[in-house]
Amino acid sequence: MYLSNYTETQQNNFASFCNTNILKPIDGLTDNRIHHYRRLIYNIIDDSLRSAYPLTEDLLQENEWKYLVDDFVAKHKSQSPQIWQMPYEFYQFVDENEFELKAKYPHLIDLFLFEWKEIELYMMEDKNDEQSNLSIEIYNHSQVVVNREYEILQLSFPVHLKPSNTVSLEDKGVYYVLMFRANDKVQFFDLSPFFVWLIYKIENNNYSIEQLIKKSEESNKNINCKVIKESFLKFIYTMHSKGFILGFENESEIK
Amino acid sequence: MKQFVGIGYRKDFGEEFLQSEILQPSFIEFAPENWMNIGGYWKKVLKRLSEKYPVTAHGLSLSIGSPEELDWNFLKQIKQFLLDYNIDVYSEHLSYSKCDNAHLYDLLPIPFRYDAVKHIVERIKQVQDFLERKIAMEIVSYYTPVAAEMSEVEFVNEIINGSDCNLLLDVNNVYVNAFNHNYDAQSFIDQLPLDKVSYIHMAGHEKVSDDLIIDTHGQPIIDPVYKLFEYTIKKLETPVPVLLERDFNIPEFSELAFEMNELERICKKSWSLEYVS
Numbered sequence: 217m218y219l220s221n222y223t224e225t226q227q228n229n230f231a232s233f234c235n236t237n238i239l240k241p242i243d244g245l246t247d248n249r250i251h252h253y254r255r256l257i258y259n260i261i262d263d264s265l266r267s268a269y270p271l272t273e274d275l276l277q278e279n280e281w282k283y284l285v286d287d288f289v290a291k292h293k294s295q296s297p298q299i300w301q302m303p304y305e306f307y308q309f310v311d312e313n314e315f316e317l318k319a320k321y322p323h324l325i326d327l328f329l330f331e332w333k334e335i336e337l338y339m340m341e342d343k344n345d346e347q348s349n350l351s352i353e354i355y356n357h358s359q360v361v362v363n364r365e366y367e368i369l370q371l372s373f374p375v376h377l378k379p380s381n382t383v384s385l386e387d388k389g390v391y392y393v394l395m396f397r398a399n400d401k402v403q404f405f406d407l408s409p410f411f412v413w414l415i416y417k418i419e420n421n422n423y424s425i426e427q428l429i430k431k432s433e434e435s436n437k438n439i440n441c442k443v444i445k446e447s448f449l450k451f452i453y454t455m456h457s458k459g460f461i462l463g464f465e466n467e468s469e470i471k
Numbered sequence: 472m473k474q475f476v477g478i479g480y481r482k483d484f485g486e487e488f489l490q491s492e493i494l495q496p497s498f499i500e501f502a503p504e505n506w507m508n509i510g511g512y513w514k515k516v517l518k519r520l521s522e523k524y525p526v527t528a529h530g531l532s533l534s535i536g537s538p539e540e541l542d543w544n545f546l547k548q549i550k551q552f553l554l555d556y557n558i559d560v561y562s563e564h565l566s567y568s569k570c571d572n573a574h575l576y577d578l579l580p581i582p583f584r585y586d587a588v589k590h591i592v593e594r595i596k597q598v599q600d601f602l603e604r605k606i607a608m609e610i611v612s613y614y615t616p617v618a619a620e621m622s623e624v625e626f627v628n629e630i631i632n633g634s635d636c637n638l639l640l641d642v643n644n645v646y647v648n649a650f651n652h653n654y655d656a657q658s659f660i661d662q663l664p665l666d667k668v669s670y671i672h673m674a675g676h677e678k679v680s681d682d683l684i685i686d687t688h689g690q691p692i693i694d695p696v697y698k699l700f701e702y703t704i705k706k707l708e709t710p711v712p713v714l715l716e717r718d719f720n721i722p723e724f725s726e727l728a729f730e731m732n733e734l735e736r737i738c739k740k741s742w743s744l745e746y747v748s
Contacts, residue, residue: 218589223582224538226618230579231570242617246652249615252685257577264576293573297532297545298504302576342510365511400512 236290261289261302268303269331272324275380280317284310300339307332323373323383330375330404333367333395337402340365350463352456356426358464360418360452366396366460368412376404398459405458410436411451425452425464473497475738476731477714479529480520482513483721489519493724496731498525500714503552504532517556527560527670527712528553529639532574535594535608536567536581546601553602560712562607562639562670563598565591565630580613583626588633595634607637607670612644612686614651623648624662637669642700643692647676647684660703668707673700673734674716689719692730701737710742 229240234254242250262285266273273281284306292309294302307328310317318324343364350361371391373383392407394415407415410432417423417431432448433441455461477498480488482505488494499520506517520526530549534542553561566578581587599606610627621629631638640663649656675690692715704710715731 218586218593219538220584220586223584223586223590223618226582227536227538227567227579228571230617231567231573231575234575234577234579235573244616244618246615249683252614252679252683253577253579256685257575260576293571294576295572295574297542297569297574298507299574299576300505302574338511339509339513340511341508342514397511400515 326371326373327375337397357424361462369393476734479716493728500527521556528558530563533563534567534569537569566611582617583619588629592633607639609639612647638667639670640668641672643674671713704741
């Protein structure tokens with residue numbers, strides 16, 4: 217380490233001012249120009265956050281948004297060298313702090329999560345293998361191949377179903393949202409617990425269509441089998457058309 | 472297709488850039504931090520771009536002047552990125568953007584001090600060893616000096632010569648710094664290690680007050696900067712790639728093409744027509 221304590225302190229004080237607006241001693245500055253650095257850095261972060269969280273920005277009053285960004289810039293040490301990932305740290309920061317705003321807007325964290333996941337899924341590294349042998353035909357023995365570029369979110373408020381300024385405590389419950397990347401865009405669907413269960417079964421077992429229908433019937437004994445089968449097949453066809461299900465492996469191709 | 476002049480690729484250019492007959496750069500530049508560790512749509516676009524054009528990389532977050540340790544995990548990702556897109560030229564900034572364990576996402580001015588020179592020389596050598604290539608370091612624009620004990624040009628010379636790296640000469644930055652700190656831009660250029668210049672950047676800026684210009688990359692290049700560019704390249708013994716940077720207020724492609732044509736015209740006036748790799 218060749219840097220003297222003096223030089224390091226000068227650099228730390230400069231950076232600290234940019235974050236906190238508190239000027240500790242720095243030698244040789246040209247009058248008032250350090251403020252431009254703070255302004256530029258603040259604007260870069262603010263622009264990036266507004267772009268990442270347009271729904272949250274809409275929900276909050278301007279002074280509330282500014283308070284959040286001020287607090288984040290002053291207190292948080294951003295860890296990602298990639299600025300497009302910094303908004304995730306903002307969401308985490310708000311989740312761990314900012315209790316008053318979370319009390320005023322109980323669905324605030326769900327909204328952050330929902331908006332962040334759209335970015336994350338859109339940008340995430342490719343996960344699907346080349347699948348050249350998938351069929352579009354479904355047989356009883358077919359196995360479902362799902363798009364691995366997805367997440368299921370569990371939310372307490374329906375921020376994916378209603379404008380965020382209309383969500384209230386009365387809406388509190390358990391909501392599942394399937395989000396996935398297909399055809400170069402991120403799509404989302406509200407899911408019932410049954411379909412969450414079904415996706416889990418598809419992902420973690422090598423069940424055939426026939427076995428999946430049977431398992432579905434076993435776990436939903438109070439519902440008519442015909443209704444279950446129809447719902448099941450409708451879900452499979454819809455998700456195939458949307459790109460969440462990539463296709464079907466048939467027995468001869470599996471071998 | 473241009474012979475000398477490239478352009479920094481921005482998301483705002485979209486896929487349209489690939490089909491454009493107006494913009495015909497000789498190469499394009501990626502900022503790795505905007506594109507590392509991604510997949511999906513943008514990865515496909517970048518792959519197609521890298522198949523159509525030679526690509527250079529210009530980093531933002533290396534923070535070579537930082538008191539912090541070098542981030543080796545980040546450097547591994549940079550190395551992979553260079554490999555993925557078949558990139559030879561990697562450049563960065565003579566500045567710091569991480570301090571006290573926090574990224575600031577902008578380029579802060581390093582104190583022009585002898586200990587900082589030693590610190591940075593050692594770090595550039597480490598980076599070059601790790602990436603297995605010479606890198607080019609850019610003189611950044613700055614709005615205030617910090618605890619300086621040497622001149623800016625002495626600082627730059629000591630680092631470039633001491634680390635045996637290349638110099639990325641951003642002509643607009645020299646113009647901005649000369650204006651902001653009241654020195655002569657041509658004289659500054661004359662004192663640089665011009666034999667180490669491997670790459671030139673050109674951009675626009677914004678004058679925010681009578682005595683201050685901010686390097687925004689959001690405006691067209693102004694005539695005095697074109698003149699300084701012409702002055703500079705006449706002094707170079709061999710041609711080098713020239714890049715137009717436009718990061719904000721992205722105009723129509725025709726406006727960017729106009730600037731690229733002007734740069735190309737000046738290059739051709741001064742340099743032979745042989746292609747520069």
